[in-house]
Amino acid sequence: MKKIMSLSLAIMLLVSIIPAMPAQAATQTITYLTEAVYDSIGVYSEGYVWVKQGDTFKYLDAKGKVVIDLSNKKYVGKNEYIAEVGDFHDGLALIAVAKEATEEDFEYDPYRYYIDTKGNIALKSAQIEKKPSGSPRISPTAISGFFSPFSEGVTVTDTRPEDGNVAIIKPDGSVKWYSGSMDYYWYTQGLLCAGSYVDGELLWGYVDKTYKKVISYKYEEARPFNQNLAPVKIKGKWGFINKSGKTVIKAQFEDFGVQDKTYSYQVFNDGLATVKKNGKWGAIDKKGKTVVSFKYDNPVIFSNGLACVKGSDGKYTYIDKKGKTVIKTKYADANYFSKDGIAIVGNNGTYKLINSKGKQIGTKTWKFDGTNVSGMTPDILKYKIGNKWGIAKIG
Structure with a gap:
């Protein structure tokens, strides 16, 4: 009896230490969140x-x-309409309101405010x-308006009169004025990418939240920091610097790809950045080493280990982070792989799910006139039927 009990206990212990197997991919499908009734759709944020x-x-x-x-x-208000809306960042979204056009006034000049996630007008x-x-250059009378998303607890705008003053505003409406340019992006990793005129030429650098210069104004163009690196342009080419202003990857690229252009500004995905050189796209690591050769016509953006690349025939295949083609089947439409290793691909309007x-x-297919998934949320599908869009979830 003791032996039987010991054997049972041993089996129980063995089962307890065997890792649970993930759900089989065959159970994965597409779940519709909305019908295809929308003219346009943003990205989940x-x-x-x-x-x-x-x-x-x-x-x-x-x-x-x-x-x-x-x-x-x-x-x-009266005779007004919502002209544009933004994604939620720091719990706030920017709404643009314009006046309805009249025969006398066709000017499109919206004013903007922020709402919170409950739909309240917050600021x-x-x-x-x-x-x-x-410490403004001269005393301003008001801000010019809101133009940027909130990021790291603040938003940035210029002032009236427009004479080189910058306002840094918190959600409660408190504000500090600084002497600075009206050319800027938004705060990421504690730094703001900003422009300033030096001897009559607009050059770019980085300031902290007191608008103190951290990296000198010396770049033709610059973009926000992400993962401790930022793209900067020198003599017409893009390279990357670190938060000390040191060049980590020398300026040599014609362009670069980016996720979430209006907030996090993520250039490196899965540890690789897609960059353009000699008219073709490839991928580099954070030291600037070429990982994927420069031979593609579209940006090579990785998501969960794989990137879809476009061939000269206009069809897509998939490569891994060594640049090796791992899925050779060609598709007219292909998307990022989700965290579960699933992608939706299509030919002639018929779509299916594939594994890595x-x-x-499975065997099920779907009829769409187009699809799109975001590299930021690759398990959310935007699908098109006719000229209308809907949202679905993969998984």
């Missing part, structure tokens, strides 16, 4: 995505449910504190 249907903008949550409907009259220009601190070896998952 912080769990929300904006959609436009006719003249109406809305925000949906991760399940496709409408959580904010901007057709509500509280968002616009308007009128809420900016009246007696700001800081190129094998079809």
Whole structure:
């Protein structure tokens, strides 16, 4: 009896230390979150995505449910309409409101404010504190408006009169004024990419949140930091610097690819950056070493270990991080691989799911007129039927 109990206990212990197997890929499918009824769709950011249907903008949550409907009259005044909306960043989204055009006035000059994830108007220009601190060149009377997303707890804008003053604003409306250029991006990793005129020439550098210069204004162009590296342009070519201003990858590229151009500015994906040289795209690592040869017509952006690349015939295949073709089947439409190792691909309007070896998952196919997934959220599918878009989830 003791031997039987000991054997049973041993089996239980053995089972407990064997790692659970992941769900089989054959169970994966496409789950529709919305019907294809939208004219345009943004990207999911912080769990929300904006959609436009006719003249109406809305925000949906991760399940496709409408959580904010901007057709509500509280968002616009008389003879006004929502012209543009932004993604949520730091819990706030930027809304642009314009006046309806008249025969006398066709000028498109919207004003902007921020809403929170509950749909409340969180910050308007009128809420900016009246007696700001800081050291402006001359005393400003107001901010010019809102133009950038919130990032790292602040947004940046210029002032009126437009004479070289910059305002750094917090969500509660508190603000500090600084003497600086009106050319800037947004804060990432504690630094703001900003431009300044040096001997009549606009050059770019980086400042901290007190607008103190950290990296000198000496670049023809510059972009935000991500993963401790930032793209900068020198003599017409792009390279990369670190947060000390040291050149890590010398300027030699004609262009580079980027994810999330309006916030995190992620250039390196899966440890590699896609860059263009001699008219072709390839990929480099963080030391500047060429990992994928420069021979592709489209940016080589990796997601979960694989990148879809376009051949001279216009069809897509997949390569790994060594530049080796791992899925040779050609597709008219191909997308990033999700974290579960799944991608949706299509030919002649018929789409299927494949695994990282190129094998079809299950037997089901779907009819779409186009698809798109974001490298930031590769398990969310935007699908097109006719000229309308919907959202679905892969997995």
